[in-house]
């Protein structure tokens with residue numbers, strides 16, 4: 001997997017490849033690793049498909065319940081710490097490396113990475129999954145705060161494409177979601193490969 005989250009002026013773009021693998025077999029070449037946790041918050045999944053599906057189901061449920069009780073939207077920080085608690089408290093049974101990112105009126109666009117051990121770090125931008133090692137330097141050199149939405153989306157796709165080329169566990173299409181106060185806007189690049197392509 002290759003996942004990343006890049007804040008920009010007014011929001012954040014999240015990005016992922018679409019490969020689920022079991023060894024060298026590609027179990028799903030069109031997976032969706034970008035999961036909506038609440039109206040303006042998304043989770044980028046890496047690690048065990050099963051564990052991260054269960055974790056995002058729980059956090060989505062908790063945030064939805066909280067919004068129904070309070071009539072408010074949760075902050076990204078709240079979503080990230082809910083996720084962190086679940087991962088930390090079950091660390092011996094989970095394989096989940098996730099990025100929680102989104103927009104809220106308190107902090108604007110923000111990004112939290114949660115490691116396998118359950119530590120939660122807010123970062124200027126984040127990348128994760130097996131493919132992230134190939135693009136750490138590219139992003140260090142090319143990421144700038146306060147880019148435009150289109151600049152951030154283009155950089156995300158460029159970085160993800162390089163990782164998908166080099167990492168055998170990443171591939172398929174490049175999915176992105178741009179999250180701002182106006183809502184969420186999803187797209188994908190690639191696809192239409194021949195069935196054996």
Ligand SMILES: C#CCCCC(=O)N[C@@H](Cc1ccccc1)C(=O)N[C@@H](CC(C)C)B(O)O
Pocket residue numbers: 001002019020021022023027031033045046047048049050052095129130169170
């Ligand atoms: C189908 C099936 C069985 C396992 C599928 C399955 O979880 N694959 C994992 C790799 C993995 C992990 C832990 C145990 C085994 C196999 C996978 O592709 N993870 C990608 C992200 C998830 C969210 C799709 B990525 O991190 O490469």
